[in-house]
Amino acid sequence: MLSNLKDLPLYDLAVIGGGINGVGIANDAAGRGLSVFLCEKDDFASHTSSASSKLIHGGLRYLEHFEFRLVREALAEREVLMAKAPHIIRPLRFVLPHRPHLRPAWLIRSGLFLYDYLGKREKLPASRKLVLDHQGPLKQNIVLGFEYSDCAVDDARLVILNAIQAREKGAELVTRTECIAAEVIDDVWLLTLRHQQTQYQICAKALVNAAGPWVERFLKETLKLTSPYKIRQIQGSHLIVPKLYEGNYAYILQNEDRRIVFTIPYLHEYTLIGTTDQIYQGDLEQVEITQQEVEYLLAVVNLHFENSLIQSDIIETFSGVRPLCDDESDQPSAVTRDYTLAMTRVNGAVPLLSVFGGKLTTYRRLAESALDELNCYFPELRPEWTEHEPLPGGEYFKSMESLIRGIQLRIKNIPLEIATRWANSYGTRVWQLLREIYSFDDFGINFGHGLYQLEVDYLIKVEWVQSVDDILWRRSKLGLKFNGAEIVLLDNYLQNVLGNQQSKIA
Ligand SMILES: Cc1cc2nc3c(=O)[nH]c(=O)nc-3n(C[C@H](O)[C@H](O)[C@H](O)COP(=O)(O)OP(=O)(O)OC[C@H]3O[C@@H](n4cnc5c(N)ncnc54)[C@H](O)[C@@H]3O)c2cc1C
Structure with a gap:
């Protein structure tokens, strides 16, 4: 499958991996004016970044x-x-x-x-x-x-908030999309992506390999390159x-x-x-x-x-x-938790940046270091910005108590448990969730444990939700409460809504 390169979308940066490191880099880069594409083969934060x-x-x-x-x-x-x-x-x-x-x-x-x-x-x-x-x-x-x-x-919401912010700054982020091949042709990266049964291609001037535990495998098996470090x-x-x-x-x-x-x-x-x-x-x-x-x-x-x-x-x-990153320590607990960024120039000049190691805690600094490495390829890069700009929901945030009180004033009779969970999950973006909603009666289908249609629809529209697990284990932790029958009810609803969306696209 080789498309005419000129017909394909060309991004400044393509990022592989929707864990905290990939999404953090995509967000930083988008905010500095680069056109960014990110693909995640499963859901955001579905691997290490939700298991911390x-x-x-x-x-x-x-x-x-x-x-x-x-x-x-x-x-x-x-x-x-x-x-x-x-x-x-x-x-x-x-x-x-x-x-x-x-x-x-x-x-x-x-x-x-x-x-x-x-x-x-x-x-x-x-x-x-x-x-x-x-x-x-x-x-x-x-x-x-x-x-x-x-x-x-x-942890999982830290990833989602960065993904939302990256999108708001112009990045394109797709989930359930695996990068299955990447090669340098005519001085750009040509990426082949698989989403469900379909494949498509995009081009990028630089590639970031933030595949987490797959970083070495991606280098060896997908890019056919030698890995500079062992994992x-x-x-x-x-x-x-x-x-x-x-x-x-x-x-x-x-x-x-x-x-x-x-x-x-x-x-x-x-x-x-x-x-x-x-x-x-x-x-x-x-x-x-x-x-x-x-x-x-x-x-x-x-x-x-x-x-x-x-x-x-x-x-x-x-x-x-x-x-x-393998530092040859004897004990697994002694292996360094620090990160290492490896810049490779493929075919002489085309940049590939690979991320080895890292902590959730240092994702923002890691992203800044990644952008420092890429700066020479993108001299028009705008300055660092992530230190002081709030993540979605952190804007105009006064205190958790006042936000919960605000939700209770807006929606009379809302159970405290829901108001508290929403304030903790969405911060001040809760007002987006509640846009045009003034009554508990407008929440729609009750899926149990404080999860209503209103929130599920919002998560599908705004937070890339595609499956029950995305909602129950990553956008929330309601999976700790849901039983089998409740999961089936939620799943049927999701299939219905997502199925309808698919047929409209077709
Ligand atoms: C048990 C444990 C406890 C921890 N506790 C803490 C803690 O308390 N505080 C802290 O700061 N850090 C902690 N960490 C570290 C932190 O969780 C990780 O460093 C961080 O989540 C790694 O993020 P990542 O983006 O590199 O990897 P991941 O989150 O794994 O993301 C990589 C993503 O790349 C995707 N991917 C791979 N190949 C492809 C491909 N070909 N195409 C598309 N997508 C692909 C994967 O599906 C995956 O989602 C902990 C880690 C563990 C395991």
Whole structure:
């Protein structure tokens, strides 16, 4: 299949991969005036970017591996990102129970001192020592602890907000579209894309490979090039259990193997527990928690908390693969979490930028570095802009309380649960969702658990929703509540609406 190149759309930049890194780069580039195309083979954030611990954090434990560059950058990003998206990113206090045989108190105090002052911090409170009084959830033998700040994020929504912003700045983003071939012809990239049963082609002056765990495979198998770096695929898994303890604190637990495990308050009624680090060699499309990981996580929690957990307490699990740049570390947990950008000039001059590694926390800085690399090819590039511009829903945001109150004033009788979820998910874009809606009676079909036709239609129109999983696991986390019959009802509705859209296009 070779089209006449002149007849094909030509973009400045084509980005492969709709995880946080690809979408972050597409957004930044579009805002600087480039014409951008991005393709994602599944849904946005359907792989690593929705399987994280959901933290915007400096990474306290990376200090032990002397990753000062990464930690400094990540620490400073906490407040930048919180200001950009206050509806999906919130401050979180962590308690680190002291276990003297693992790390002495002086070492932890020094680490926390660095953590407080290494990166810019104006709003998040500093760390402090804690004397534990046995009123808390921890075991009685833990008498000392330390408290410090980081942030929690809705990871999948961070990706979606960047995708929406990229589109508003002129980028074209498509999901369920795989790049199956790419080659340089006449000094441009010619990309072959597959969407369902159809194939089509586009051209781009530069290509960004942000395929996450597929980055190396994309280079070797699709581009037929040698990869400049190797990737280490490290699986990490999480458990979701009913709220393990009261209060808003997260805990960072030190395990005997010197790894750490977080317990994080999650969606008001759950606790998120994770994560693990193990080499992964299986199918990247089907990453699942292993029995060994389940036992490991339960054991760490049970070593620390008075309330002990058993396997039947687990409501849900999820797993992802970290696409880490191979630094030949012995232990999976020691492999660098920093990112590396590799610029290759294909056929002499045509740029290909590949992203290896990276954190959700540093996606914005990674995108800026990517654009720095591409600057020489696009001298007309406008200056950096992402540090201060809010993400969709973060505009004119005063506080979560005032937004929830505003929704309640607009829609009388709206259940608090829905108003709260909407404020957290959509921020001030909730007024787009509620455009021309003034009454609860106008919400349409009730799919259960506060999900109504109004929201589903909005998600299809504005947030690229194509399937039940897109709604229940990535645009929201209502999947934790929906039963089989409710899923069928929602699926039938989606098939109907999306089917009608298809036939109108045909
Ligand atoms: C267990 C775990 C916990 C973590 N916790 C945190 C945390 O708390 N905080 C933090 O900052 N970071 C965390 N991370 C790291 C962070 O989640 C990842 O670094 C980040 O999500 C990687 O994003 P990505 O865009 O590179 O990859 P991905 O999100 O995997 O996106 C790559 C995308 O490329 C698509 N793709 C691949 N090939 C093609 C193709 N040929 N055509 C079209 N599309 C293609 C894939 O479908 C995929 O969606 C964690 C990671 C894991 C695994």
